[in-house]
Amino acid sequence: MADAAIEIRGLTKAFGANRVLRGIDMALARGEITVLMGANGAGKSTLVKVICGVHPADGGEIFLNGAPFAPRNPIEAIRAGVVTVHQNINDGVIPDLDVASNLLLDSLAEPGAGFFLKGREIRARAREVAASMGLEVDVRRPVRELQLADRQLVAIARAMARKPELLILDEPTSSLSAAEAERLFALLERLRAQGVAILYISHRTSDIRRLADRIYAMRDGAIVGHFAEKPLDYEAAVTAMLGQGLEEIRLDNRPPGAPVLELEGLVLAPGARPIDLSVHQDEVLAVTGLVGAGKTRLASVLYGLEAPLSGTMRLGGAPYRPTSPRAAIDAGVFLCAKDRGSNGVLHDHPLDRNMSVPFLERFSRLSFVRARAEARAARDIIGQLGIVCQSEKDDIATLSGGNQQKVMVGRWLGQPSRVLILDEPFQGVDIKARRDIGAKIRETAGGRATIVMAAEMDEVLEIADRIVVLSEHSLAGDHRNESLDLKQVLAQVAGQAGAPEAGAAGNSGAAP
Amino acid sequence: MNAMQDKAAAAGSGSGESTKVSGGRSATDLAIRYGFLTLLAGLLVFFSVFTEGFFSPFSAVFIFQSVAITGILALGVTFTLVVDGFDLSIGSTATSALMLSAYMMVVLEQGAVVAVLACLLMGAFIGLVNGLLIVKTRVPDLLATLGMMFLLIGLQRIPTEGRSISTGMVLPSGEKANGVFDPAFLWLGRHKFDFIIPNLIPVSVVIFVIVAVLVWVFLEKTRHGRLMYAIGSNARAAALAGTNVNRYKIMAYIFSGVLASVGGILLSARLGRGDIASGNNLLLDSVAAALIGFAVLGAAKPNAFGTAIGALFVGILLQGLTMMNAPYYTQDFVKGVVLVVALVFTFVLTGRRAGAHH
Numbered sequence: 045m046a047d048a049a050i051e052i053r054g055l056t057k058a059f060g061a062n063r064v065l066r067g068i069d070m071a072l073a074r075g076e077i078t079v080l081m082g083a084n085g086a087g088k089s090t091l092v093k094v095i096c097g098v099h100p101a102d103g104g105e106i107f108l109n110g111a112p113f114a115p116r117n118p119i120e121a122i123r124a125g126v127v128t129v130h131q132n133i134n135d136g137v138i139p140d141l142d143v144a145s146n147l148l149l150d151s152l153a154e155p156g157a158g159f160f161l162k163g164r165e166i167r168a169r170a171r172e173v174a175a176s177m178g179l180e181v182d183v184r185r186p187v188r189e190l191q192l193a194d195r196q197l198v199a200i201a202r203a204m205a206r207k208p209e210l211l212i213l214d215e216p217t218s219s220l221s222a223a224e225a226e227r228l229f230a231l232l233e234r235l236r237a238q239g240v241a242i243l244y245i246s247h248r249t250s251d252i253r254r255l256a257d258r259i260y261a262m263r264d265g266a267i268v269g270h271f272a273e274k275p276l277d278y279e280a281a282v283t284a285m286l287g288q289g290l291e292e293i294r295l296d297n298r299p300p301g302a303p304v305l306e307l308e309g310l311v312l313a314p315g316a317r318p319i320d321l322s323v324h325q326d327e328v329l330a331v332t333g334l335v336g337a338g339k340t341r342l343a344s345v346l347y348g349l350e351a352p353l354s355g356t357m358r359l360g361g362a363p364y365r366p367t368s369p370r371a372a373i374d375a376g377v378f379l380c381a382k383d384r385g386s387n388g389v390l391h392d393h394p395l396d397r398n399m400s401v402p403f404l405e406r407f408s409r410l411s412f413v414r415a416r417a418e419a420r421a422a423r424d425i426i427g428q429l430g431i432v433c434q435s436e437k438d439d440i441a442t443l444s445g446g447n448q449q450k451v452m453v454g455r456w457l458g459q460p461s462r463v464l465i466l467d468e469p470f471q472g473v474d475i476k477a478r479r480d481i482g483a484k485i486r487e488t489a490g491g492r493a494t495i496v497m498a499a500e501m502d503e504v505l506e507i508a509d510r511i512v513v514l515s516e517h518s519l520a521g522d523h524r525n526e527s528l529d530l531k532q533v534l535a536q537v538a539g540q541a542g543a544p545e546a547g548a549a550g551n552s553g554a555a556p
Numbered sequence: 557m558n559a560m561q562d563k564a565a566a567a568g569s570g571s572g573e574s575t576k577v578s579g580g581r582s583a584t585d586l587a588i589r590y591g592f593l594t595l596l597a598g599l600l601v602f603f604s605v606f607t608e609g610f611f612s613p614f615s616a617v618f619i620f621q622s623v624a625i626t627g628i629l630a631l632g633v634t635f636t637l638v639v640d641g642f643d644l645s646i647g648s649t650a651t652s653a654l655m656l657s658a659y660m661m662v663v664l665e666q667g668a669v670v671a672v673l674a675c676l677l678m679g680a681f682i683g684l685v686n687g688l689l690i691v692k693t694r695v696p697d698l699l700a701t702l703g704m705m706f707l708l709i710g711l712q713r714i715p716t717e718g719r720s721i722s723t724g725m726v727l728p729s730g731e732k733a734n735g736v737f738d739p740a741f742l743w744l745g746r747h748k749f750d751f752i753i754p755n756l757i758p759v760s761v762v763i764f765v766i767v768a769v770l771v772w773v774f775l776e777k778t779r780h781g782r783l784m785y786a787i788g789s790n791a792r793a794a795a796l797a798g799t800n801v802n803r804y805k806i807m808a809y810i811f812s813g814v815l816a817s818v819g820g821i822l823l824s825a826r827l828g829r830g831d832i833a834s835g836n837n838l839l840l841d842s843v844a845a846a847l848i849g850f851a852v853l854g855a856a857k858p859n860a861f862g863t864a865i866g867a868l869f870v871g872i873l874l875q876g877l878t879m880m881n882a883p884y885y886t887q888d889f890v891k892g893v894v895l896v897v898a899l900v901f902t903f904v905l906t907g908r909r910a911g912a913h914h
Contacts, residue, residue: 389793
């Protein structure tokens with residue numbers, strides 16, 4: 045590859061006896077989006093950290109524009125033109141500063157930048173940067189007031205202000221909706237056209253299909269597949285990355301049982317149409333829609349975190365109006381919240397304590413925790429979900445993301461529930477873990493009603509018996525997951541389908 | 557101790573998975589786990605060998621007595637640290653209890669029971685206000701309790717126009733205060749139980765040990781303690797798991813206030829007068845003890861056992877230095893050094909261990 049911005053040859057890296065990178069060869073071309081795929085723990089993050097100067101390499105070489113490149117720290121890497129946007133969006137921006145200061149932060153931090161701030165000049169330059177990125181925000185607004193997608197774009201725009209040779213994005217869409225991601229993709233395409241080399245790390249199949257010019261598949265610290273010929277063989281890449289093919293998912297369509305949870309005239313937001321919906325025993329209902337369409341709001345209402353504006357809920361025929369998560373849990377309605385890092389994981393706690401926390405009352409006698417019963421329950425869940433760990437006493441931080449997510453899901457599967465709500469249960473996990481989790485959710489779905497909130501259509505199709513679409517806090521569609529008209533569903537997700545069957549929702553039938 | 561050891565072991569073995577630094581790993585782990593206890597043992601041996609009379613039951617009791625009050629306050633702060641808060645008002649809560657108990661007995665001529673109950677109620681009330689300020693009005697914990705500290709320092713001086721309280725003092729109204737400290741109250745501060753040797757163990761030490769055991773059991777063995785740790789780790793996750801986060805936080809500040817007033821009562825009973833100038837060091841010493849506790853057994857988190865050891869550590873060090881004739885003004889310096897070393901211990905060593913996963 046003649047126009048490779050970065051070439052990596054035989055790169056190795058070990059932490060103690062653990063060889064994380066075992067000789068990586070890779071070339072990232074200018075004006076191309078190279079996708080790096082790999083299961084959790086394959087070594088992707090370590091590879092990125094070596095390239096962007098966080099870890100030194102043990103062996104092998106990196107060439108930047110043909111010259112040897114061995115950054116000793118992230119600042120050197122950035123000065124050399126290698127810029128990384130990390131997964132956690134808030135690492136890339138300073139929430140309390142305005143957009144302008146965020147965009148120009150690096151130049152402000154440079155030595156010799158001048159002592160006093162020149163507000164007008166900064167804002168003018170920031171507007172230039174924003175405009176060149178297609179970013180339409182008021183540069184005087186504090187970043188914390190922006191949506192996630194805008195924050196992400198600000199982080200990238202900030203990175204681009206340095207005119208990098210190589211832009212690395214580590215799962216940039218993991219917390220974005222499809223529409224928000226689309227804006228990011230537009231920006232990436234613009235950068236590609238400008239000749240920037242882009243290394244894109246993602247689990248999301250839709251991202252990869254949309255963007256990739258080239259795919260590297262990584263497994264156990266080595267590159268196991270390189271796909272550059274169009275059309276890119278996506279399935280082969282997944283197979284290479286997992287070391288095995290994925291089985292086709294077959295949904296056994298169970299007949300739904302009696303209604304468990306019935307919503308009548310539930311209004312989630314001012315101006316939204318009332319929602320009538322019933323969720324049945326044994327049924328897995330997927331609720332899909334854009335970020336901000338009301339999925340999380342619906343989950344919050346069902347879980348007693350907020351009250352609906354109006355409408356009633358019935359659980360097993362009896363009125364249900366939880367005023368707190370505790371009340372919901374006691375009534376048998378569980379919520380596995382999205383974004384495990386901030387809403388789920390108890391950091392510095394072992395696995396068993398992470399799993400038992402909602403049910404400590406059941407694990408204690410006279411307020412004293414029965415540690416053995418707690419550990420036993422944890423071992424059960426670990427076995428059932430195939431969580432990779434040494435014991436239930438492992439600190440949760442030692443687990444990979446996929447396994448941490450299994451712990452979060454396992455927390456709520458361990459006790460019987462009447463309604464189990466899972467908000468984005470596949471967020472940030474690789475496809476293998478996603479299949480494991482999905483299979484376990486379906487396998488245990490008998491005897492309860494299950495509601496899965498997910499924005500990604502692949503995930504929805506894999507798990508649901510029935511699919512409900514939310515758009516602007518209103519019901520936009522209700523389909524059985526068989527002979528589905530995907531186009532219609534997507535149109536409803538995008539809010540283009542108007543409100544054809546919203547009024548008659550509830551059990552309204554399959555797609556035509 | 558199980559919980560903490562388990563945690564350390566789990567973290568140790570877990571990090572072994574991602575970063576097996578052969579040999580060095582286990583040495584680091586040992587240093588983290590037992591470093592501070594080893595240091596404590598070394599200190600004991602050093603003072604026993606080089607200081608005449610250090611190694612004796614009386615010296616031991618003296619150390620215990622000197623750390624009992626600080627230790628009780630430190631156990632209170634531990635609660636607030638566990639829920640990821642902080643209570644800066646403990647020192648002034650203790651001195652307020654000191655003044656209140658003296659006022660109840662000397663000016664209002666009440667008995668020991670009333671005085672003690674009034675102090676405990678005041679402590680609980682201060683804790684409740686702290687908790688409500690933090691939980692309901694969302695004032696950051698440091699600021700809320702700092703404000704409370706100033707408020708109390710001022711408040712405790714108002715009834716007597718800034719003077720200490722003792723029998724026979726002249727009140728602002730011109731009358732003479734005729735009440736006396738109840739002997740039953742003074743018993744709390746001055747009685748010593750027989751233990752092998754007659755008149756050995758002071759009441760304050762017994763109370764300290766009982767409080768330490770109760771706090772340890774509560775934090776380590778009950779679900780309430782468990783949920784407090786869960787809140788300290790990730791309050792939002794704890795709330796989504798059905799925990800009433802606000803109630804537990806307020807509870808932590810109430811415990812802190814009550815324990816601080818217990819400390820104040822014991823101080824008052826030892827002094828036998830409402831001394832306006834005493835208790836200046838209580839806040840810093842007890843916070844130091846609780847923070848030193850992070851380093852004990854590599855817990856890297858607030859814990860009752862560590863706090864008790866931390867208080868003891870400071871007490872032994874100061875007693876040893878005093879007996880070696882180190883000047884009094886070096887004491888604060890030494891305490892500061894110990895605290896900084898302990899914090900480095902906690903955050904560098906255990907931080908490196910945790911850092912392996914990020």
